[in-house]
Amino acid sequence: MTTVTCNISTSVDGFVAGPRQSLQSPIGEGGARLHEWHLEPEDADLAVIDEWQSTPGAYVMGRNMFGPGRGEWDLDWRGWWGDEPPYHAPVFVLTHHARDPLAMDGGTTFSFVTEGPDVALQQAKAAAGGKSVEIAGGASTINAYLQAGAINELHMHIAPMVLGVGERLFADVSADLRLEPVQAISSPRVTHITYRVG
Amino acid sequence: MTTVTCNISTSVDGFVAGPRQSLQSPIGEGGARLHEWHLEPEDADLAVIDEWQSTPGAYVMGRNMFGPGRGEWDLDWRGWWGDEPPYHAPVFVLTHHARDPLAMDGGTTFSFVTEGPDVALQQAKAAAGGKSVEIAGGASTINAYLQAGAINELHMHIAPMVLGVGERLFADVSADLRLEPVQAISSPRVTHITYRVG
Numbered sequence: 001m002t003t004v005t006c007n008i009s010t011s012v013d014g015f016v017a018g019p020r021q022s023l024q025s026p027i028g029e030g031g032a033r034l035h036e037w038h039l040e041p042e043d044a045d046l047a048v049i050d051e052w053q054s055t056p057g058a059y060v061m062g063r064n065m066f067g068p069g070r071g072e073w074d075l076d077w078r079g080w081w082g083d084e085p086p087y088h089a090p091v092f093v094l095t096h097h098a099r100d101p102l103a104m105d106g107g108t109t110f111s112f113v114t115e116g117p118d119v120a121l122q123q124a125k126a127a128a129g130g131k132s133v134e135i136a137g138g139a140s141t142i143n144a145y146l147q148a149g150a151i152n153e154l155h156m157h158i159a160p161m162v163l164g165v166g167e168r169l170f171a172d173v174s175a176d177l178r179l180e181p182v183q184a185i186s187s188p189r190v191t192h193i194t195y196r197v198g
Numbered sequence: 199m200t201t202v203t204c205n206i207s208t209s210v211d212g213f214v215a216g217p218r219q220s221l222q223s224p225i226g227e228g229g230a231r232l233h234e235w236h237l238e239p240e241d242a243d244l245a246v247i248d249e250w251q252s253t254p255g256a257y258v259m260g261r262n263m264f265g266p267g268r269g270e271w272d273l274d275w276r277g278w279w280g281d282e283p284p285y286h287a288p289v290f291v292l293t294h295h296a297r298d299p300l301a302m303d304g305g306t307t308f309s310f311v312t313e314g315p316d317v318a319l320q321q322a323k324a325a326a327g328g329k330s331v332e333i334a335g336g337a338s339t340i341n342a343y344l345q346a347g348a349i350n351e352l353h354m355h356i357a358p359m360v361l362g363v364g365e366r367l368f369a370d371v372s373a374d375l376r377l378e379p380v381q382a383i384s385s386p387r388v389t390h391i392t393y394r395v396g
Contacts, residue, residue, distance in 0.1 A: 160377035160393060161377060162375045168211070169211070171211075174360065175228070179359060184384035195358060
């Protein structure tokens with residue numbers, strides 16, 4: 001069985017992105033602060049990042065994580081990440097608008113899935129070659145897969161800051177969700193918590 | 199200088215109490231689940247609880263933590279905890295309604311402070327005899343002291359569950375709050391995180 005993982009940086013008050021995502025604010029206003037711990041990682045953080053980035057065989061992301069556009073595609077938009085995105089694996093993008101697959105440098109291929117989250121996850125599992133599938137974000141995509149019981153491991157990276165407004169992890173996720181604490185690592189700029197889910 | 203601490207159990211989605219507190223639901227509907235980890239503690243949890251309960255020389259709490267009543271006092275109400283409350287120290291209760299101090303068994307004395315949070319904290323510090331002061335709750339009291347920069351150590355005990363509704367830790371606390379991760383302990387039923395604040 002394919003393990004489905006999710007790594008997500010959050011504020012202490014549970015936000016994973018600020019409000020009003022735009023070209024200038026990919027993670028919403030103020031949201032980039034949640035990822036500052038990547039800039040000056042400690043050894044413990046590097047080990048976490050390495051596992052996060054080297055383990056998945058495929059990814060699923062929501063359209064808003066892929067870009068700031070809505071509606072019909074602007075075909076010049078090829079993601080936020082330049083010519084060589086950091087995924088190095090198949091990435092399945094949830095969208096209501098069909099688009100041909102996009103092969104990038106370094107082994108990342110974006111495929112655009114219009115048949116909904118179940119189909120996207122199925123395709124990602126098939127493409128993962130026996131490795132895990134990572135639900136890359138954003139908030140509404142993660143919450144939908146949590147609510148569907150599709151995520152097996154949740155890795156929260158809690159940045160030591162209050163955001164106050166934005167997109168919340170666990171929004172509209174039922175109180176029936178079963179979480180089992182597995183690990184907690186404290187580091188000067190972030191706290192890593194792992195849950196087994198379901 | 200007196201250290202001001204705060205220990206608080208939260209859900210993964212940041213709630214420290216459920217909605218609609220009442221005599222039947224002291225921690226709001228569903229809120230008692232947040233404290234279930236006290237019922238079957240592991241050794242790591244027992245060490246945390248011991249530090250939490252043995253360190254403070256005095257406590258401050260909001261009126262809603264003391265009881266379900268609002269407005270004028272029902273003098274028969276002597277707190278949720280029976281004849282011997284678990285504080286064994288002076289407890290300063292924030293209220294808009296004056297009431298004479300209440301000496302309980304085991305060294306707990308409830309004093310009722312109508313002059314606001316600054317005065318209550320000042321009185322608690324004076325009464326603590328050189329030991330720390332614990333802000334006992336509830337959410338709005340903790341958030342007010344966080345916002346005022348009065349709390350030095352925040353101990354979050356994160357229960358592995360979604361609550362979905364209720365009273366939020368960090369509600370209306372400014373994004374300027376400075377938090378420094380100090381410790382994280384994973385246990386099967388709860389995750390303990392400590393921040394230095396300010």
